[in-house]
Amino acid sequence: MERDKTLTPDELARLRDRLDQIDDGIIDLIAEREAVVTTIGNHKLKTGLPLRHYEREREVIERGMERAESRGISGEMAREILETLIHHSLGNQETNKLSQTDHGQGRRALVIGGLGRMGEWMSRYLDMVGYRVDVADPAECETPFGRIDDWESALDDYDVVVVAVTLRPSNDILHRLAELRPRGLVFDIGSLKSPMRSGLEAMRQSGCRVCSVHPMFGPNEIGLSGRHILFVDVGHAEALAEARALFAHTAAECVDLSLEEHDEVMAWVLGLSHLVNVAFASALAQSGEAVPLLRQISSSTFNAQLQVAAQVVSENPHLYYEIQQGNVKTPDVVAHFRDVLDGLYRSIIEQDEGFWSRSMEQAHRRLRADRQPGA
Template structure:
């Protein structure tokens, strides 16, 4: 008999999560906007999903606090709660503050999305952050490594966000600008331009909530943005003067 796993949020990433965990867990998913489980999970009410031994939060960072308040009364005393948000400092603080004391908490950030993970996730990367207890973080990391064959990085929420401010923040920012410039040439392109547009396509269909989380909820993102814009202005000045 498979263990039950509650999945709060059944959007694009929630479905990707269910696709790769359904072999090992009976997944009970809750999402008011979902009407089709695609055979990956059983759609249910919030209380039932939150009462599972393990609960995965696949909701936008901007609604995480409201979700934590809603699931709190239904969690088992020793439940394991895992979030999959794009930033880690803000969710870690919220989960620690709002979830009952006995609940175990691990923060994760799969460094891929529905587009980059559509052909399989083996070999892709995930960050695992200790929030309450190193043992649970190690167990989640081991599961990701052995069962999902992911490359695991165990880091603090602060170290994660510091690196993600550049890795994700700049990627999404540049992609947003290039999409605003469309239509772009598609005929006489170079290999480097094609690679650049491939990167754009990998985040093109990310929800606006993902962009907001990466750019607004990461405490290090503003500094990276300002440095990028300052250097871009320098480069523009250099072009004009030459």
């Protein structure tokens, strides 16, 4: 079409119809791709082959990028699309694998706080691996699972009890469970462990089968490939092994940590990243008039940062406050971050470019080294 010719409303409508047809075709092809992926997944399950095939993934992406470039479209766009498709393939294959394991064999699981976001994830997960799941939660929303109003008197019906409420209430529930001494495996899934240290200890002392678990992902994760699940031993090795076995069929990496190590790591992984993003978003929001203008003239770094920060500030403020406030390591990490920030600011004011450059280069070297396989 000539550049200077404008479209009539009819022509525009026809082109949009054509785009609808093309999009339908793309979706149909994705459905066909997923069906092939399911067949391959079933073959892997039967033969015991691992779900993930890194070499093949690289081949799929490189092939797609080459083809895109040969057709004059962006190779990067092809990479993004293919990575998304592979991510979903792995999610589907994993879901399929989990539902066939029947790990729970119809045994019963109770999720206290099962209508919260991670509680819901846990309930769906346990259901998928073959447990009969009930939830205990005062929230009024709908659930496909059974609802238990008085969990204290029903405890002995359950083989697994998951505490999926926020941090301080988790501690209270663990104390109550220590008094009631349930027969089943009990674990919390809190993002910090020190606020519930006394509850976990009370459980251990009363001889309960208890450990602590931290799934390091959000409730909407499709498949767990590349994700981590952290396991904390609180003095009952058998309970820890049982909880590990519950997730052994996932593609997630299971990592053992002590309670202290867990919270120290979280002060960096969750604490620092949340703090930096809330500070970034608040500084922008408080700049008033500048926000719309900044959006218009934003750089790619700014856009990427804005996307992460916007996601962080949309989360539950109470939980995010608890993650800072409940961690004894938060003051150390924040003090360290402040020193780094002050140093960088001083290098600007004092025109000390060397300091600035060394900071960037050292950080670059260190972060790159950490990414090397086997590092």
